[in-house]
Amino acid sequence: MAGLAAAPFVSPHALAASDPPRPENQLTPDAALDRLMRGNERYVSGKTTTKDFASTRAALAQGQNPYACLLSCADSRVGPEFCFDESRGDLFVTRVAGNYVTMDILASLEYGVGVLKAPLxxxxxxxxxxAIGAAIDAYDNHTDYPGHIQSITTELAPAVAAAKAKKPDPAALMRDVTIQNIRMNMARLASSTPMLRRAVEAGQLKVVGGLYQLKTGRVELIT
Structure with missing residues (x-):
């Protein structure tokens, strides 16, 4: 986060008063979602925009105003900036295997919304x-994973239980648990107090879900 390592924390009010380095990133929640999905269409079709990193370096050294925050899985095959055809300064990305909310993830996203004013x-x-596959295995077979990996499967267990309660087709279980996990964490973020919930209630923030298809690169919106 810009300036946090090199200088004392700057209050949200002071940051909001400064000029953003990317005025085009000041968007409504709906416009931000539309921009994300249009970027994904370019990525899927192979028509991504050319990135000139040198030309934006000076502006971004002055601050950041990303137009969207993401809670993404840490999987190396998923690159949010790539799959939405965006550049540095556009997306505020948090990542953890299994894309679920932790206290540190929540604090980071609160910073992205409350301080950086991202609307999505x-x-x-x-x-x-x-991570989803391991969670299903742990749930079904009581598998114990080494180190701290077990903490991930424990966090994802409620999504496995909720999906299984619907008695899905076994062939679709992985997808059903993945989508259930996305929805559960969408709900947790939208209702988190006080910052995110208030932003959602005021219409300043939208929380959505996405399912990235590894085979095609397309992001399916999850409601």
Whole structure:
């Protein structure tokens, strides 16, 4: 986060008063979502925009005003900036295997919304997620994973239980759990107190879900 390591924390009011480095990133929640999905269409079709990193370096050194926040899986095959055809300064990305809310993730997203004024959060899951697969295995077979990996499967267990309660087709279980996990974390973020919930209630923030298809690169909106 710009300036946090090199200088004392700057209050949200002071940051809001400064000129943003990218005026085009000041968007409504609906416009932000539309921009994300148009970027994904370019990515899927192979018509991504040319990035000139040198030309934006000076402006971004002065601050940041991303137009969207993402809670993404840490999977190396999923790159939010790539799949939405965006550049540095456009997306405020948090990542953890299994794309679920932790206290540190929540604090980071509150910073993205409350301080940086991003109007959109997307919880971005993906197909063939190893964390989801491990959570299903742990739930079904009581598998114990080494180190701290078990903490991930424990956090994802409620999504497995909720999906299984609907008695899905076994062939669709992985997808159903992935989508259930996305929805549960969307709900958690939208209702988090006090910052995110108030922004949602005021119409200043929208929380959405996305499912990244590894085979095609397309992001399916999850409601």
């Amino acid at each position: 959060i997307m919880v971005l899951g993906h197909t063939q997620c190893g």
